[in-house]
Amino acid sequence: MTEFPRDAILVVVETGPSGELEKAAPGLLGAAAAVGTPIALVLASPGTGSAAAEEAAALGAARVLIAETSDPSALGVPSVDALAAAAEQVQPDAILISHSLNGRDVAGRYAARSRAAISADAIGVSRDDEGVVAHHSIYGGAYNVTSTSTFGAPVITVRQGSIEARATAQPPASETLAVTPSEKPAARIDSFEEAVAATSRPELRGAAKVVAGGRGLGSEEQFALVGQLADTLGAAVGASRAAVDAGYIPQSQQVGQTGVSVSSQLYIALGISGAIQHRAGMQTAKTIVAVNKDSDAPIFEIADFGVVGDVFKVVPQLISALEARKK
């Protein structure tokens, strides 16, 4: 086996139900390429490894290690075993993993097993004289913090949708990784139901534009206005916690400290007062627009363009003005 580059960054990516790489893969490889040579560990279901490896190379992985699990119903443990084997071979300067549910499980277990240090929920990476540094945005974007490991390669989980950089495609170079199972006890995946895209709207996490609605929409039926504006703009739909608690929209669309954090180019808040809890999930958006009938609503303190008015008057007029321009 040939040696791995000395500046290797081990990027852990898993495949989805149809064998495609997870959505975070381009960002993870993009971040890795900026600080070293990206080596991908592809965690694949049986039979999907080589196609996924080609995808990883196209996204910038200089080399790809393929680990097809022999026990697809074991939750998490085979992935950790594969990462342990890959890290042993590659001896990377850092390990990058998505800060997704599965990614956090793998990162946490691996770090506990190998006594490595974790830099959690990073929004970027850089390199200094001593190694790879993780950048974090803390308390809903109020603080910028950097962290690293006292020694050894830091295990860095990267916030989904936070990395815009993309790596140059590399010629495919992949090999199968030999993994010795740890025999650690695992939970079982008894069944899996694939999410059917009920909407053609962009996904909230990582969306370039977001239109979000709050309690001010008044009812589940009237919340449809948020979707209409979103569709006019090609935006994702979000909501405040108050709107979720009122049952206007499922919890998966909640923006805020305890929901999804977005850093979109455009964030339009309709009928959202802008409690700190909500702002923590959206105040890093590039341009913020707010429409609210309460001129004292805290959302106006951070809005680039605020309209004090009735969403049911302002938004339909906005939609027709935008539609008229399209014609």
Place this chain on the structure above:
Amino acid sequence: MKIIVLVKEVPDTYGDRKLNLETGLADREASEIVIDEIGERALELALTYADANAGTEVAILSLAPEGATATIRKGLAMGAGSATHVCDEALRGADLGLTAETLAAALRRVEFDLVITGNVSTDGSGGMIPAMLAELLDVPLATGLSSVEISDGAVSGTRPVESGVQKVSANLPAVISITEALPGPRFPNFKGIMAAKKKPLEMLTLADLGITADNPDAARSIMLTVAEKPPRAAGVKIIDEGDAGEKLAAFLIENRLA
């Protein structure tokens, strides 16, 4: 059945939260300190099971500074039977690795069937302690559960992931973490508050647990820099005079956002 629920003190997300710019640590004076709500939901899950299954023991475990007794007592007032508070000056600024080692050592002292935690804290947003505990304690792990069924000897639930929803199960003992989809916490009643004062609350130090904070074999995560972002300034604010929708459209078009 013995269920241990992990709870964490955090700065209230409904108020301003500050970091000390010299130490990089949370400024505990700046905000109101509360039990992280997701931990309260974890406790609610355990208490709901205990209500329906006699002989269930629910205990709280928390790693927190000295002043955390009040928030831990709140958990006892909700109905937990006992609590363990790990408190040591050497844990100030502890990273995920040291936190997990310490909690695992505290869990090893008791015969537990199930450990329940929240999926992610609102302050650190790490969401990795459950995985680290499962690894250190050699038990199965089921994270991010949006519904949970506890039975004798097993736990199962639904686990939403990026591409769909898994149904998962594990034999006990196990570690699970739950999402906000689970029911919110009950309010402690007067009887509960009075009873909480008499419930056992054990204090433990790192020495009691045989943990060394500066173990040279373990890599630690360290903060290199901390900076406060300038607050966002307000921009234009107009009052609708019947044409605000058109003005807003013009703003979006001008800024190439439409």
